[in-house]
Amino acid sequence: MKTLITGGTVVNATGTVAADVLIDGEQIVAVLAPGSQLLGSDLTQSVDTVLDAAGKYVIPGGVDAHTHMEMPFGGTFASDTFETGTRAAAHGGTTTIVDFVVQYAGENPLDQYALWHEKAAGNCAIDYGFHQILSDVQDSSLTAMDELIKEGVTSFKLFMAYKGVFLSDDGQIVKAMQKAADTGSMIMMHAENGAVIDVLQQQALARGETTPYYHGTTRPWQTEAEATHRAISYAGMTGAPLYIVHVSAKQAVEEIAAARDRGQNVFAETCPQYLYLSLEEQLGAVSDQWGSFEGAKWVCSTPLRSRAEGHQNHMWQGLRTNDLQVISTDHCPFCMKDQKELGLGNFAKIPNGIGSVEHRLDLIYQGVVLGEISLPRWVELTSTTPARMFGFYGKKGVIQPGADADVVIYDPNAHTTISASTHHMNMDYSAWEGFEIDGGVDTVLSRGRVIVSNGTYTGTKGDGAFIKRGLSQYLV
Amino acid sequence: MKTLITGGTVVNATGTVAADVLIDGEQIVAVLAPGSQLLGSDLTQSVDTVLDAAGKYVIPGGVDAHTHMEMPFGGTFASDTFETGTRAAAHGGTTTIVDFVVQYAGENPLDQYALWHEKAAGNCAIDYGFHQILSDVQDSSLTAMDELIKEGVTSFKLFMAYKGVFLSDDGQIVKAMQKAADTGSMIMMHAENGAVIDVLQQQALARGETTPYYHGTTRPWQTEAEATHRAISYAGMTGAPLYIVHVSAKQAVEEIAAARDRGQNVFAETCPQYLYLSLEEQLGAVSDQWGSFEGAKWVCSTPLRSRAEGHQNHMWQGLRTNDLQVISTDHCPFCMKDQKELGLGNFAKIPNGIGSVEHRLDLIYQGVVLGEISLPRWVELTSTTPARMFGFYGKKGVIQPGADADVVIYDPNAHTTISASTHHMNMDYSAWEGFEIDGGVDTVLSRGRVIVSNGTYTGTKGDGAFIKRGLSQYLV
Amino acid sequence: MKTLITGGTVVNATGTVAADVLIDGEQIVAVLAPGSQLLGSDLTQSVDTVLDAAGKYVIPGGVDAHTHMEMPFGGTFASDTFETGTRAAAHGGTTTIVDFVVQYAGENPLDQYALWHEKAAGNCAIDYGFHQILSDVQDSSLTAMDELIKEGVTSFKLFMAYKGVFLSDDGQIVKAMQKAADTGSMIMMHAENGAVIDVLQQQALARGETTPYYHGTTRPWQTEAEATHRAISYAGMTGAPLYIVHVSAKQAVEEIAAARDRGQNVFAETCPQYLYLSLEEQLGAVSDQWGSFEGAKWVCSTPLRSRAEGHQNHMWQGLRTNDLQVISTDHCPFCMKDQKELGLGNFAKIPNGIGSVEHRLDLIYQGVVLGEISLPRWVELTSTTPARMFGFYGKKGVIQPGADADVVIYDPNAHTTISASTHHMNMDYSAWEGFEIDGGVDTVLSRGRVIVSNGTYTGTKGDGAFIKRGLSQYLV
Amino acid sequence: MKTLITGGTVVNATGTVAADVLIDGEQIVAVLAPGSQLLGSDLTQSVDTVLDAAGKYVIPGGVDAHTHMEMPFGGTFASDTFETGTRAAAHGGTTTIVDFVVQYAGENPLDQYALWHEKAAGNCAIDYGFHQILSDVQDSSLTAMDELIKEGVTSFKLFMAYKGVFLSDDGQIVKAMQKAADTGSMIMMHAENGAVIDVLQQQALARGETTPYYHGTTRPWQTEAEATHRAISYAGMTGAPLYIVHVSAKQAVEEIAAARDRGQNVFAETCPQYLYLSLEEQLGAVSDQWGSFEGAKWVCSTPLRSRAEGHQNHMWQGLRTNDLQVISTDHCPFCMKDQKELGLGNFAKIPNGIGSVEHRLDLIYQGVVLGEISLPRWVELTSTTPARMFGFYGKKGVIQPGADADVVIYDPNAHTTISASTHHMNMDYSAWEGFEIDGGVDTVLSRGRVIVSNGTYTGTKGDGAFIKRGLSQYLV
Ligand SMILES: [Zn+2]
Ligand SMILES: [Zn+2]
Numbered sequence A, B, C, D: 001m002k003t004l005i006t007g008g009t010v011v012n013a014t015g016t017v018a019a020d021v022l023i024d025g026e027q028i029v030a031v032l033a034p035g036s037q038l039l040g041s042d043l044t045q046s047v048d049t050v051l052d053a054a055g056k057y058v059i060p061g062g063v064d065a066h067t068h069m070e071m072p073f074g075g076t077f078a079s080d081t082f083e084t085g086t087r088a089a090a091h092g093g094t095t096t097i098v099d100f101v102v103q104y105a106g107e108n109p110l111d112q113y114a115l116w117h118e119k120a121a122g123n124c125a126i127d128y129g130f131h132q133i134l135s136d137v138q139d140s141s142l143t144a145m146d147e148l149i150k151e152g153v154t155s156f157k158l159f160m161a162y163k164g165v166f167l168s169d170d171g172q173i174v175k176a177m178q179k180a181a182d183t184g185s186m187i188m189m190h191a192e193n194g195a196v197i198d199v200l201q202q203q204a205l206a207r208g209e210t211t212p213y214y215h216g217t218t219r220p221w222q223t224e225a226e227a228t229h230r231a232i233s234y235a236g237m238t239g240a241p242l243y244i245v246h247v248s249a250k251q252a253v254e255e256i257a258a259a260r261d262r263g264q265n266v267f268a269e270t271c272p273q274y275l276y277l278s279l280e281e282q283l284g285a286v287s288d289q290w291g292s293f294e295g296a297k298w299v300c301s302t303p304l305r306s307r308a309e310g311h312q313n314h315m316w317q318g319l320r321t322n323d324l325q326v327i328s329t330d331h332c333p334f335c336m337k338d339q340k341e342l343g344l345g346n347f348a349k350i351p352n353g354i355g356s357v358e359h360r361l362d363l364i365y366q367g368v369v370l371g372e373i374s375l376p377r378w379v380e381l382t383s384t385t386p387a388r389m390f391g392f393y394g395k396k397g398v399i400q401p402g403a404d405a406d407v408v409i410y411d412p413n414a415h416t417t418i419s420a421s422t423h424h425m426n427m428d429y430s431a432w433e434g435f436e437i438d439g440g441v442d443t444v445l446s447r448g449r450v451i452v453s454n455g456t457y458t459g460t461k462g463d464g465a466f467i468k469r470g471l472s473q474y475l476v
């Protein structure tokens, strides 16, 4: 099965080039000067399929390095399964996710790892890897890290919040970081000061502040900035590579920038919600249907932050300065009905999460349209760097021979309107309802197969395979 | 004329890949999965030449963005002509230089630009572009900037030192920066505080401090850090993109890092001499032949800095943190005999400059061997980013179809010893005498032609062509 | 002649105390527990005068370390003579000024010093010292520094602006700083980047921007922050103590704070106008009488700054953090009629200066009322530290035995309305018209004599004597 | 009882003055011009005692704001009782201590407060106040804060280390800070990251690193700098005034300086041991008597730090820049015999503490001799600021009428050699054995009584009284 993509503009992380792309089986086998002539032969004649990308961008398929399919949380599950979630991702041009194996306090990391393989195997539309969550780190967790690295799980997420559920104390964190330093693996950190947030929540609830808005006010930027500083301090002591997830506070970016200036291996992602949405507009929203509970749609942690404080613009700046290197979604959808509703009358009981896995490429492409970032930077942030960061660049994240033929043809002349009525995620609302994008996904290939064409899913459940990852390729 | 490079590891800025490279005429036309099979045909059979790169790196030809061939300075000329200098560059794997058109105070920028074309045309072994030096900026200089941008000269070098020769005062600098901001062109800055250096020099000479060592002590790091801060301040006021040349002081790197953290378009290069050499060891050297005048070999500005102060290690760190983006040579060779000797008894009269155009790739590759930087970063610093920074990426700086076939096959198993007795630069000494490199240039192609093979120059004088550059492709 | 001040609260820099103050002749001879009993004797019976300070503050007389009486500038003279200006100062509770001997480029510093003694001698209501302005520093200026220090002039003001008038180039500045470091004397710096301001002024005028408002826009904060950084850099190189005059930009405060954190002897003053007034409200003011030329009343350099940029609040903060140590007035009054009018149609020709010498204590006391600073800090900023900074603490700046009996009884229950119709400065307008102060000067003593009582001047022309100052007592 | 101190140089925080001091009963009643004449009467004739201070300094008695008399710790007690410790303090010119009421986890703060009154009452040679330690903060602790403030205990010490003993978790700390912000009281913080230190200790012991030297290596500067940053972050969130105790790491000083630059009410003390002693020289010491256990003499927390890392010089700098405002001793003596010996074979079991209460004034005066700080700064750091910081300035900390007559006559021509054989603390060794001081205490008065004269204690047990303190007088 041979496919030739002709006439497009290939966008890689360092620039663009007019080039054709030849795919043989599951891999890209050549990138060629446009015209599809090679030593005299017209390649369009020799392939099975020709995809015309004239006037369009040909980009490596998106890599979403932070998703939570069917994640168990607070007695319910994130509403997207591996099946629905990865299919939605495919619609949006994302051809790889790295999902989190969940190990709660008291559970065995390796058992959970096995369980997550069961959940994903045979269900995914696109390729997937795993990070491992380690909660309440024990000696057995440290041993498990060695095992998991052999399995291709080379990144471990720790939490500085959620006592009794996810939290590891600071001594546990240091031990896990020592192991990461020894093995060259990556520590991913949920950097929020849970101890302080718990106090602020109790005090707010005691004052009768129960609506979703107070989810934001009880997790002020200081709780993120402080935890970020602390994690960086431990990474500096131990030598562990550190990746801060879902950064939303500008002061956290400043901590990260300072560490990077010193040459520390400190990295960070932000998410589309922290670029576009805010405490005032979303968490504080009121609707006919839901009243002041409307804001529950956007309850996630770290929370949406105050626009008046200027965080959103600072996130874009961080993306430009490369103090933020990756854009993920932290896709963790819950429906309003039965799920978010659990927190009616108590914001602390609202399942945390927003679903965006389908919209990431579009939403960040809009940043190109708005002049916030350049076209190559779009690809770098959404595909190249996440692949490098988590050790599977070359296979993914780039249009070059030898790479998996995960390719997206993106049309800058298309237009996309986001709505719950048209999205493919298993959610009864959209956090992005009414957002307009000046561009759109045209065609999506996963390892050589066209899985989305003209908005129609053409793949098969179970196409996606597990990716055994190596160590980070982004360390200095 | 078709060439196929097989079996090598292609190194681009974001990573490496095993791939073959097909060249047709002057350009790369395809990058292919290794094995040189394409849709069934064995390409090795269809090309004129097959170059075996097994076990070797295939990299985009080096881009040296800072050279001064036959530069007039202090009554003499830099000892390398465009002919000798570019041939030496070719030997070292550099396939593009960007040289400086010199306009001294009182001269007409456009006349000088025409003169430099005369000097270079028909003499160069490799392709070349021009930056324009603007001294003592006048209104006519601002007009010339518009003209020169149309010519493909999109970067303009100003000086904060050398009163009466190169210096523009701060008001002139601001005016030139305003023009750069309007046109999107790049200001390159020689950031040294000349007014203070002049005082320190006079005072040192008055104290009888006349040897080359005092060239260093009269240009202390403060004079570089201050000027760097000042240039950044003006760039911030005007919105001009700014590129600091030949950074050697760690405090200057800190100023640059702070500006970059704020999102300013501030960039910088360092040079091999600031990574390896020092005030104590080189400027303070004593030899049988030259006595304490030995240090004259390394008189350049900014000066070699004190190893005790830690600048050298900080330059490597800056390269890792991307606070320094480019490595150039500032190639400006003068012979000891008759040239450097002009400063016997008065360091201030020693022609300023070191010759390294031949050794840049080797010297920085040694940084890979030493673990200072990664292999892709080597290519990024010496080829990809200089091409992007100065507006000719795509044509140069990358191995991809459509790019000029400027390709270097680099052998990590070779060994190179640097010496005046073997180098190809027109110098009677080597600043790098005795340096050992664990690697070496194997083959060099310039626009498809092999111009160096096994250490032998196989090209023809005048092969090199002028590159009309666009605006920087590196702006955020 | 013996005076006893009873019943008041003595405020010194570190705190307050209920105490009586006994004056004998020109000096304080005792500070006593309240009640005026000493070893059984009722002191009120033994003195010539008893001043009742019940319910009032007893503070050391104000020290205004920055005034320009009858200063020649742009073909006219500051409108207050030593006679009128010092009398006005006395009304406002200031009992010492340090005025600037003006030496323009081309003049001889020592001649000017002699001339200034002639101007002041026999005319002053209060004691006075001199700083020496050194313009266009020559070798003879450096020699003059030695002479002047012997005379009790231990501080030297340099300018980074006003080319051809006051400006010293950076080499000259460094030489003067070297001399200051050698002698332990203080460099005072007018830190504005004149070269850049000149360009911005010419460009503004060419665009027809001629009103006073553009005085502000052509001296943006960057020109102050940059010059401040540069001066600090030179002070660091040479070891000179440095005092930045009339700081108005928050970014300048940040530069000063950074230097102080490193332990450099860097100090700074701000002035009441930078705490209360702004670009928008004053420089941009429009009146019936003057139209948009109204703003000329507040043309001074550094200029009033944008309130939107937040400088004013940052000045208060700098006073609290001790990154600003002194409040002076930079008193340099010009009348609107005939003087400020010189700049009708060209803001660059408006004589620079604001008159506040009479109102400093009141205006800063209002900061105590507003909660910006504490009561002891008020005394420290306006009296104690200026005296320590410039080498005459002990004689002035403190209520303690041995000190000159320069004492102000300040009534926190009084109320003061500032107006040109009531002020004592020789100005036809007030920069502070309509300002209301919740407090007021009650009684002023200068070396034991009551010179202001109930708003009436009771002194004699020529009471004031020259103060021979020592080196700074504030160095770390 | 009337005393006159004549002929001395009175040193206060802002400067020195030649003045006589008249004491009537327990208070200073007058500070007078030297010569002891007042309105004609020779005061020396009217007083009971004349103390001749010619050639000597007359300073306010020292205030040691951090002592632990007979503190229970690890099953033993600090070896100085209130009786022995305060007498030793008196010998060294310290006339006030503020000691810590110890409340361990599980104990009732108010009960402990009552108990500490029992310990101190009738035993002290000098006046004393109390800070309250709050461990494992409960709601009842918050209530106790209100009670204690009424009692004149306005400062509360929390711990970020010593789990199960002293530690409050971060939520508890925030609650206590909220209460402090509400009441204007001061939080004192032991800023070390206990969770990390616990891990490092366990790992060190597991490696067989058991000697006192490893006490230092397992509490690296990062654990102090991180905790300091965290405490500052919480203080910023809550608005609580914060005072960091026993700062020893330069990076902690940098955190404090940054907070102070922002205008936060953040303060800090250091101790003599962090200025003079080091990890290498003391903790790593080996002796004939004790072998490598010799270092136990200097086991305290925060630990002595590496001289190679430069902390000691940075502490002096911090004292000059006022980023450190107070010098206390953290006096907590333990004998080697039976006490420090508990940690033979396990550094973690060595009772933590050094005894210096007797030597603080001498050791810091030596800093004046060495040129590290000025003479007024010596008084400010050791007396004036601690009194202001903790709310009893005016009563103590200054030579002025109305102040308690706590006065030290200090002789700069004396010489003091420190030794266990001559000191008055109840310790079987001296941490300062062999230190030589170029000055010495001559006479000490406590509330008007001479309690030390010529090295002889002349007071009576129980002279000292409890000081009911107000809120801090040092807040901005
Ligand atoms: Zn998270
Ligand atoms: Zn997540």
Ligand SMILES: [Zn+2]
Pocket: A257, A258, A260, A261, B257, B258, B260, B261
């Ligand atoms: Zn940075």
Ligand SMILES: [Zn+2]
Pocket: B066, B068, B245, B330, B332
């Ligand atoms: Zn150059």
Ligand SMILES: [Zn+2]
Pocket: C257, C258, C260, C261, D257, D258, D260, D261
């Ligand atoms: Zn500071």
Ligand SMILES: [Zn+2]
Pocket: C066, C068, C245, C330, C332
């Ligand atoms: Zn002035």
Ligand SMILES: [Zn+2]
Pocket: D190, D245, D246, D301, D302
């Ligand atoms: Zn402690």
Ligand SMILES: [Zn+2]
Pocket: D066, D068, D330, D332
């Ligand atoms: Zn303690």
